[in-house]
Amino acid sequence: xxxxxxxxxxxxxxxxxxxxxxxxxxxxxxxxxxxxxxxxxxxxxxxxxxxxxxxxxxxxxxxxxxxxxxxxxxxxxxxxxxxxxxxxxxxxxxxxxxxxxxxxxxxxxxxxxxxxxxxxxxxxxxxxxxxxxxxxxxxxxxxxxxxxxxxxxxxxxxxxxxxxxxxxxxxxxxxxxxxxxxxxxxxxxxxxxxxxxxxxxxxxxxxxxxxxxxxxxxxxxxxxxxxxxxxxxxxxxxxxxxxxxxxxxxxxxxxxxxxxxxxxxxxxxxxxxxxxxxxxxxxxxxxxxxxxxxxxxxxxxxxxxxxxxxxxxxxxxxxxxxxxxxxxxxxxxxxxxxxxxxxxxxxxxxxxxxxxxxxxxxxxxxxxxxxxxxxxxxxxxxxxxxxxxxxxxxxxxxxxxxxxxxxxxxxxxxxxxxxxxxxxxxxxxxxxxxxxxxxxxxxxxxxxxxxxxxxxxxxxxxxxxxxxxxxxxxxxxxxxxxxxxxxxxxxxxxxxxxxxxxxxxxxxxxxxxxxxxxxxxxxxxxxxxxxxxxxxxxxxxxxxxxxxxxxxxxxxxxxxxxxxxxxxxxxxxxxxxxxxxxxxxxxxxxxxxxxxxxxxxxxxxxxxxxxxxxxxxxxxxxxxxxxxxxxxxxxxxxx
Numbered sequence: 001x002x003x004x005x006x007x008x009x010x011x012x013x014x015x016x017x018x019x020x021x022x023x024x025x026x027x028x029x030x031x032x033x034x035x036x037x038x039x040x041x042x043x044x045x046x047x048x049x050x051x052x053x054x055x056x057x058x059x060x061x062x063x064x065x066x067x068x069x070x071x072x073x074x075x076x077x078x079x080x081x082x083x084x085x086x087x088x089x090x091x092x093x094x095x096x097x098x099x100x101x102x103x104x105x106x107x108x109x110x111x112x113x114x115x116x117x118x119x120x121x122x123x124x125x126x127x128x129x130x131x132x133x134x135x136x137x138x139x140x141x142x143x144x145x146x147x148x149x150x151x152x153x154x155x156x157x158x159x160x161x162x163x164x165x166x167x168x169x170x171x172x173x174x175x176x177x178x179x180x181x182x183x184x185x186x187x188x189x190x191x192x193x194x195x196x197x198x199x200x201x202x203x204x205x206x207x208x209x210x211x212x213x214x215x216x217x218x219x220x221x222x223x224x225x226x227x228x229x230x231x232x233x234x235x236x237x238x239x240x241x242x243x244x245x246x247x248x249x250x251x252x253x254x255x256x257x258x259x260x261x262x263x264x265x266x267x268x269x270x271x272x273x274x275x276x277x278x279x280x281x282x283x284x285x286x287x288x289x290x291x292x293x294x295x296x297x298x299x300x301x302x303x304x305x306x307x308x309x310x311x312x313x314x315x316x317x318x319x320x321x322x323x324x325x326x327x328x329x330x331x332x333x334x335x336x337x338x339x340x341x342x343x344x345x346x347x348x349x350x351x352x353x354x355x356x357x358x359x360x361x362x363x364x365x366x367x368x369x370x371x372x373x374x375x376x377x378x379x380x381x382x383x384x385x386x387x388x389x390x391x392x393x394x395x396x397x398x399x400x401x402x403x404x405x406x407x408x409x410x411x412x413x414x415x416x417x418x419x420x421x422x423x424x425x426x427x428x429x430x431x432x433x434x435x436x437x438x439x440x441x442x443x444x445x446x447x448x449x450x451x452x453x454x455x456x457x458x459x460x461x462x463x464x465x466x467x468x469x470x471x472x473x474x475x476x477x478x479x480x481x482x483x484x485x486x487x488x489x490x491x492x493x494x495x496x497x498x499x500x501x502x503x504x505x506x507x508x509x510x511x512x513x514x515x516x517x518x519x520x521x522x523x524x525x526x527x528x529x530x531x532x533x534x535x536x537x538x539x540x541x542x543x544x545x546x547x548x549x550x551x552x553x554x555x556x557x558x559x560x561x562x563x564x565x566x567x568x569x570x571x572x573x574x575x576x577x578x579x580x581x582x583x584x585x586x587x588x589x590x591x592x593x594x595x596x597x598x599x600x601x602x603x604x605x606x607x608x609x610x611x612x613x614x615x616x617x618x619x620x621x622x623x624x625x626x627x628x629x630x631x632x633x634x635x636x637x638x639x
């Protein structure tokens with residue numbers, strides 16, 4: 001395998017003629033990856049990990065460090081737990097929360113027929129039989145409260161309920177918390193089962209009393225997501241909330257209780273919150289949120305009464321993303337920050353001025369020894385007269401006197417922010433290093449431009465946002481350095497759907513398409529995807545629903561499979577075998593159609609990958625095939 005990977009690297013480098021001053025696929029994958037772990041118990045240090053990938057061995061190693069809150073030299077440590085407070089232990093030190101999988105439902109043939117030990121089949125009588133990349137096995141993640149000493153028994157605070165905490169598939173420690181008095185546990189769960197689970201986003205925050213053994217629903221009455229409960233130093237509880245059931249991209253607001261009444265701190269603010277953090281004195285909440293193609297740090301003061309709310313204040317600004325809050329002291333905060341040219345590092349933020357200072361330097365030497373891409377904003381007029389922000393990324397050695405092949409990047413989500421992200425797959429720096437200009441439009445359906453802009457895409461998948469895509473590529477194509485005869489369209493998830501859809505209506509603009517885990521046929525998608533609330537909200541309902549204009553549009557005019565007769569362009573199709581969100585049939589149907597139409601086409605099938613490509617060697621092959629395809633169908637300029 002090592003010989004194979006080495007050969008793949010040599011072939012890739014020779015084939016596309018990558019600039020020696022730009023980043024390579026293997027360098028991208030093997031970048032140091034910084035992950036914060038928290039603030040030390042004494043508040044003076046930041047504890048973090050640095051992971052290093054070795055593609056040849058398909059493995060990752062990790063080291064742990066501390067660094068001063070205000071900077072200094074990192075110090076390697078062996079046991080991070082010695083420096084960090086264990087939030088699983090109650091404030092009084094008497095109890096600890098652990099997470100255990102509890103088998104509650106019969107699923108496997110051997111559950112029903114234990115004498116047939118070689119059986120490997122499964123039996124289901126309701127939906128939610130699989131989720132993200134896992135089949136339902138009848139076991140549920142439960143919170144177990146254990147005494148740290150003495151002879152008290154451990155307690156499963158969720159009893160025999162067939163629900164998960166942390167929530168699946170992405171929940172973690174942010175889903176549960178001790179109250180300051182140590183006598184209650186607050187936790188997030190979606191207490192719905194089977195088909196009802198698959199069609200709802202209604203998570204609630206529950207309170208378990210250690211004294212009575214009773215559980216109450218703290219957020220009963222709210223029908224959307226309730227997540228991330230967090231107590232202030234003064235004992236005030238805040239959490240994030242979406243209002244509408246079934247809408248996973250609803251406006252995310254910060255809620256607190258004032259005089260026992262839930263109060264929405266961000267109701268009057270035309271934005272959506274990513275995550276938040278209490279100030280040490282409990283008087284302010286800091287949060288991150290997308291805005292104008294970036295993600296920035298904001299603050300909002302805690303009001304004394306519900307009728308004296310203030311609007312949030314933006315603290316940071318610039319062409320970067322604040323990717324997470326680690327912690328803070330009196331005057332400054334430590335955050336994760338990165339941009340399209342840089343993987344995440346730790347930064348210190350002056351909370352008064354917004355000035356930022358880099359703390360960690362995990363990849364600084366590497367970036368200092370390559371030429372970086374130029375990334376600039378470009379405002380484009382849409383067909384309905386709106387101003388749309390687009391990111392344009394240029395090759396490191398860009399020469400405006402030359403003509404460059406150009407890629408239209410279509411973002412997934414569909415309501416995911418197209419900010420200054422740094423992907424290990426769809427990496428604009430790497431694409432630019434291969435000699436391509438990229439334009440990434442913040443089309444309709446993206447947060448950061450107000451709720452109306454974000455929500456417009458729902459039930460209009462093939463409408464205005466598709467015009468937004470074409471407005472972006474057409475506007476950039478006016479530049480003399482863009483080769484209008486070498487344009488490509490690429491994307492994953494909703495971006496893959498966009499590629500499938502635009503392949504039938506691009507009017508010969510593009511010479512190649514790349515679609516990764518894209519929706520090709522809405523009817524079979526509806527019949528095999530797992531989180532049905534997503535398709536119900538975005539499409540308007542199931543395909544068999546009658547007299548519904550949204551449904552008729554979704555499964556008719558907005559359905560790529562209905563327009564395959566217009567396909568006339570080479571297409572690369574990529575599909576994960578364990579992608580249950582956009583299941584395997586989508587990519588296979590599209591490839592089969594392209595092949596039977598006689599189009600130049602290729603299928604990359606990753607049987608063990610989900611909606612992403614997480615294996616390191618698979619990732620390198622992904623890049624190899626991606627750039628090989630572009631090199632064949634959209635060759636870069638002679639450099």
